Amino acid sequence: MLTALAATALAYLVALPVGLTAALTHVRRLEELLMRPLDVLLAVPSLLLILLVASVFSPGATGLALLVAMVNVPDAARIVRARRARPPPVPRSRRCACRARPGGASPWATSAGPPCAPSPPTPESG
Template sequence: MTRRRFTLGLAVVAVPLVLALLGPLFTGAPGPRSGSFTLGGEHWLGTDFVGRDVWRQVLHGGRTVVLTALAATALAYLVALPVGLVSALTHVRRLEELLMRPLDVLLAVPSLLLILLVASVFSPGAAGIALLVALVNVPDAARIVRAAAGEVAARPAVEALRMQGETWWRIAVGYVGRSALRTLAADAGIRLTGVLYLVSTAAFLGVGVAPDAADWAVMVDRNRTGLFVQPWAVVVPALLIVALTTGTNLLFDAALEKTPRQKGRRP
């Protein structure tokens, strides 16, 4: 059962990943533009809102999205994990306040507003956007890490580890982090989807990615107007994004699944 889920997850996540990373290698020079939102003809998936070939856009549009979103999610967790774990495991109330309160302030500012504000001053590139998106995700992620870890940190097992004089690293990462892994993996999956669309919304407003860039998220956004005339320009990139997030979640689930044990209910 676990193996099947693993294969399924791998298959689902492979399609968008392969397209995103290898897609640009298989495209030739851009052909002449045709009319907006046409179907059939020499364009396999029709044309988009400015008359470009959708298939070519799909092949080109994965790399930025996937890399930006993955980098932003990873970065957000890189900061959130230590902050959350430290504040869950410390008994010094002041340290906990010092770590969490500033993040609450950040939480109160709408994330898009913050991105627009910073972008208008610095006009960041793709890497800058990844950093910004990671930054606005840190407070949420840190709160979730702290909540998940806080429950584990209160268990007698942690007291027993302290009684053994165990190191902070072994307690925090080896036990607390590991026990909270399932919750965190679920959150990371959701966060990835959120990050994808945050990047695309920013692009729509002219921040980071160009508004007509070959980018799956931007494609979904910009081609919405022609959804009923030429659905492929929206459906294909949207499905790829869904496959990316669903596949990641399936992989996480399969990896975290415990070996099925004969667990008879005590009658």
């Protein structure tokens, strides 16, 4: 139980700064530099990686906690990044259709129907 708690705490201790930096940076290259190695690690099945490393090196409880934390960092970093990143802005031409759908309008009616009144300007679109 203590090993699992240590692995989870360590994974989030590493993933939180990485995910927040990737989400809040406005430099695309920095975001890719942070997230691409984690994507590569996500491509490897984590259980297979844990079993392979544990069978070769036979780690103790501390080594196992580090190993489990290592395979959980990419998932945690992506969760933190996705939760903190802002969604892309809706284009001005699609704002009316986005508001009409919750009111019950079908996708066909919002795309092929008569044009709706333009949206009032927002502070971001200015």
